Amino acid sequence: xxxxxxxxxxxxxxxxxxxxxxxxxxxxxxxxxxxxxxxxxxxxxxxxxxxxxxxxxxxxxxxxxxxxxxxxxxxxxxxxxxxxxxxxxxxxxxxxxxxxxxxxxxxxxxx
Amino acid sequence: xxxxxxxxxxxxxxxxxxxxxxxxxxxxxxxxxxxxxxxxxxxxxxxxxxxxxxxxxxxxxxxxxxxxxxxxxxxxxxxxxxxxxxxxxxxxxxxxxxxxxxxxxxxxxxxxx
Numbered sequence: 001x002x003x004x005x006x007x008x009x010x011x012x013x014x015x016x017x018x019x020x021x022x023x024x025x026x027x028x029x030x031x032x033x034x035x036x037x038x039x040x041x042x043x044x045x046x047x048x049x050x051x052x053x054x055x056x057x058x059x060x061x062x063x064x065x066x067x068x069x070x071x072x073x074x075x076x077x078x079x080x081x082x083x084x085x086x087x088x089x090x091x092x093x094x095x096x097x098x099x100x101x102x103x104x105x106x107x108x109x110x111x
Numbered sequence: 112x113x114x115x116x117x118x119x120x121x122x123x124x125x126x127x128x129x130x131x132x133x134x135x136x137x138x139x140x141x142x143x144x145x146x147x148x149x150x151x152x153x154x155x156x157x158x159x160x161x162x163x164x165x166x167x168x169x170x171x172x173x174x175x176x177x178x179x180x181x182x183x184x185x186x187x188x189x190x191x192x193x194x195x196x197x198x199x200x201x202x203x204x205x206x207x208x209x210x211x212x213x214x215x216x217x218x219x220x221x222x223x224x
Contacts, residue, residue: 032210043115043201043215044154051210079119090153094210095159098143099191103153 002027002043002093004074013081014110021076021105033066033074034092034099036087050074057087062093083109113138115216117202122221124189124196132187132219134202140214141207143185145172148199149216158199159187188207189221197222 005024013019018060025031032051036044048059065076076089086109091102115136124130136143143190145157156169174193180187185204189196199220203213 036215039219041220043117043217044203044213046212046214049212095205097209098144098156098159099213101154103151109179 001095001100002031003095003100004033004070004091004093004102006089006105007092008105009103010106010108012108012110015083016080019076019078019081019085019107021089021091021107023074023076023102025074025091025093026072026074027093030069032094033065033067035063035074035076036057036090036092036102037061037099038086038088038090047089081107081109083111085109115202115214117216117219119202120217121139121220122219122222123224125193125224129188129190130196130221132185132200132221133218134185134191135183136185136202136204136214136216137183138202138204138214139182141182142205142211143179143215144203144205145169145175145177145185145199146203147188149203154201157187176204 034049035047038044048057050057057065088104088106090104092099118133144159146154155171159178160166176188201218202216205211205213
C-alpha cells in the first residue's frame, strides 16, 4: 500500500518568513499526492494536488509544492507566511478508493 | 454553495449510550467517508461507501456502524461498544474512482459525560 510520512511534527516560523513542510512518499510508480490544511476546530481543506506533468504545482492561499522523484518527496512551500497560516497540514496519497494521510505538521506563526 | 454539513458540532455521550453523527452532502458525490482524528495520530478511516446501500469497514470500524440509504447522507453511529469514543469525527465525500481528492465537513467533536 502507498503511504506518506511527514517527518516534522511541529514547525515554528516568523510572520513574513518562508515555510517548507516535508512529505515523503513510498511508492514505485508516480503517485497522486495531495496537501490539505486544517485550521483549529475545522475540517480539512484541499490546498493542492499532483497527478502528473509539471513537477511544481500551484495551490490556493499562495502555496506551492514540488514533486521530486529522486527524493521521493512532495514538499509544500510558501514564500512569505501570514499569521492566518497557523494550522495543521496533512500530506495524503490515494490507496485504492481511500486516502492515507501523514501524521500532520502543526505550524505556529510568531509575530 | 455545495458542501458537506456535519451536525451537531459538539456532542456528548453518556456511558452505555449510542449516538449518531449526521453527514449530508450536496456535491453529488457517490463516495463518502468517516474519519476519526485524535491528537498526534492524524486521520484514521472508520467506514467508507462508494455507492448507495453499500459500505466497507476502514481501519478502525469496531464500535461503529453506518448506513447509506441515500446518496446525500452517510450517518455514523458510535455504539456503546466503542470504549474510547472521545475524538473529532470528520466526514468526507468524493467522486467515485481511485485517486480522487476528498472534500471535508467541519467535523463533530464527541465527548463523554
